[in-house]
Each structure stands twice: as C-alpha cells, then as structure tokens.
Amino acid sequence: MKILAASTSTIYGQEYLAYLEDAIVDFFGNARQILFVPFARPGGISYEDYTAKAAAVFARLGFSMRGGHAFANAEDGVAWADGFFTGGGNTFLLLKTLYDTGYFTAIDAAVRNGKPYMGTSAGTNVTGLTIGTTNDMPIVYPPSFNAFGWLPFNINPHYLDPLTGSTHMGETREERIHEFHVQNTQPVVGLREGSWLMLQNDVLQLHGIHTARVFQQNKLPEEKSPGKGLDL
C-alpha cells in the first residue's frame, strides 16, 4: 500500500496544501487522475466548492481531479481514479458518508491493490484502525467507528502539547489519549501540524519538521524523529 497521511492540510500563514506540494508530486507520480473525497465538509462547505478548492492546487501540479460525489456510484469513481485524496473536516461525517455511498469498500479495495491514497486531518484519521482518537464533534452517527486500518494504529492529527498556564478544566490531548488506552490496546500517533506519515514499500516514515508523540498502552509516551522508519 501507498499512503500519505498528513496532520493538517494547511500550516498557519500558508496557502491550502502549500507545504505539501513537493510531497504530492513525488507521492502520486504517474497517477494522474486523482479522486477527491469531499465528504468531511469543513465548515459545511459544499462538495462542489470543496472539490474546486482542492482541484485548483492539484491542477497546478499537473493532476486531473474530480470529486467522488460527481460519479454515478463509488465503483465508477474508483475505476476512474489512479489515486485518492481525502480532505479534512468532520471525521464522523466523512466516515458515515464513506459507508453510506459505498466508497468505503471501493476505496479500501483499490488502496489495498496499490492505488495511492493521501489524506489530511479527517482524511488521515480514517487511514488508521478506528476514528476513536479524532478531535472532532460527533455531529452524525456513523454505522461503526472502524476506519480503513491501512496503518496498524490510531492517529491523532493536529496533535497539541498541553498549554502551560491554562486555567481551562477540559482534558488535555494527552489525557484524552490516556483515557482511550484504558479502553483500547492499539498505539496512537500524535501527529503535529506540519508532520505527515508516509507508507511506501512496507516502510513507514515520519516527515516534516516535528517529532511525533507515540502513545502505547501501559507505557510512557515517546517522541519519534522524522526521517527514520517508524516501527509500530
């Protein structure tokens, strides 16, 4: 499988996907027709507008892009595609719509057969085992929390270190992940904004300027550096 899973689409002060452009060109390579999955709808944006936003970047990089909603069914969309990009937004809405439209099964089969998949934020959450470590609000009820499971762990995108001096009594991200590990056994990768994971030729690597924080059940969290293989 060939997976690029980014914490965020956009770095503060930059344009949409700007920091990932070189990685996108390298990653998709000769896969020129990219299916965009707009189902996470950040801010409630329409499928059409969201697809246009992503397609503007991909077109400039030399790719042809269409939205998954524009096909008669998931099988047609996946047959057209050489690769996939799933944008961020609400992870519950994304997963529910993937299931409801049949895209879950169709994309899963295509990616397991080698078509490259890139996700940002919510699109990255679904590359792991479950969406149980999303930061999003459960605005719709999906038929399951099970995600694609291409990566053998869970991801927490937009990972945030505890704010020093905060007087807010809500749980920190690390506390939430600890609570996850009271109920679940799989590792969780806290992926900071500006980081991405890449799986190619059975090797998983961390990219970008930050370390990632890896949480395993009943162990202390560890910081993993970019550039080396991540063995999880």
Added chain:
Amino acid sequence: MKILAASTSTIYGQEYLAYLEDAIVDFFGNARQILFVPFARPGGISYEDYTAKAAAVFARLGFSMRGGHAFANAEDGVAWADGFFTGGGNTFLLLKTLYDTGYFTAIDAAVRNGKPYMGTSAGTNVTGLTIGTTNDMPIVYPPSFNAFGWLPFNINPHYLDPLTGSTHMGETREERIHEFHVQNTQPVVGLREGSWLMLQNDVLQLHGIHTARVFQQNKLPEEKSPGKGLDL
C-alpha cells in the same frame, strides 16, 4: 422534571464541586439518598475511587451516596435513590455504559417521574437531546448518540471562546458547532466553566457568573445572561 446541569465539576484553583455546594444542598433538598453514576471514568479512574471522591463531598453536605455499579442491577440502584448525580469524564463511555447496564432506561423513567438529576460535564451532555456536541474523544462506540433529552437542545460544556492569536489550525468550538448545525436542527447551549443550567417547575434558568452562548441553526449566536428564564 428537576435538572441541574453544570459545565464543569471543578473551577480552576478550587476543590472538586466546591463552587456548587450551596446549589447542591438547595437542589436536592429532602432527597437524601443520591445515586452516583461513575461510568464516565475521567482519567480512567475506577468506579470505586470515583464514587468515593464524590461521596466525600456529598457526605459532608449531609447526603448518603452510593455508586451505580454497587447494585445488583439498575432497577435496584434507581429504587434506592432519591436523586442522581452523574460525574464528568468521557461522554461516549458514559452513554455506552448507561445503555449497557440498563441504567439509561431506569434513570430516564425516574427523572421523568420527578427525581432530581444533577450532572457535570459528561453528566450534563446526556441531559440534552444527543451527545453530538461533546468535546470528548470517541473512545468507545455507543449503540446510539441519543441522550436523555430532558432538555430540548444540545449542550456544549466547557465552552471556550476562540483563542486570540492562536496559530493552531484545528477548528474553534464555534466552528465545530456550526458544522453540527449543517447536519442538525436543535439549538446548542455553549456553557462556560462556572455556569450551570437549572430546570425546575418547567422553568429553565442559567446560573453562575458567565453568560451562555446559544447557537441556533441559521442564526447568529446570542449571549444569554444568568438569572433570567432561558426560552429554548
């Protein structure tokens, strides 16, 4: 119905439930046997330890408290109780365990028949229509997101105003609630830490030192002041 729904159990720099002690004494009144619902397990705390923590406060205020897990079944626990207190923690875990144990149905019937119910944080989330506006991670999969629906809206506890100057690209609380309203019609009450809602004699009032932020679909958010009736 008689409901006290607090944003948080604990205000920064204070002891557990300290700011609510006068309200607790007034609210429960002659209801002296209070069933504690420990299922949300903040930080993964055990049912026993969590119940002991709450019972220490309630005992000092003159109430007898037992944990819901200590009864043979939900019917026995609810029959013993003159009232209920559900503590905070993880809302998904709370709701799933309420369903799994039978406490959901039993507590719902008792509260609709007049027994007082107090919740903090996750315990407050479940007083509304659904848990669709919780801030928690979906660490377990409940059989439904439907909550008790005693209050005819959703609640967002620990409501946070946008941080000025933040460079984090995750959604603000207000953006998340907007995304909720693209998919759902019910109002959402953003309840700041230190605020609580009280429903008594069919009158709903906001208490505490803060205004609450009320979100309605297709309307601008409004700030509501404490002390007046909230008409939602």
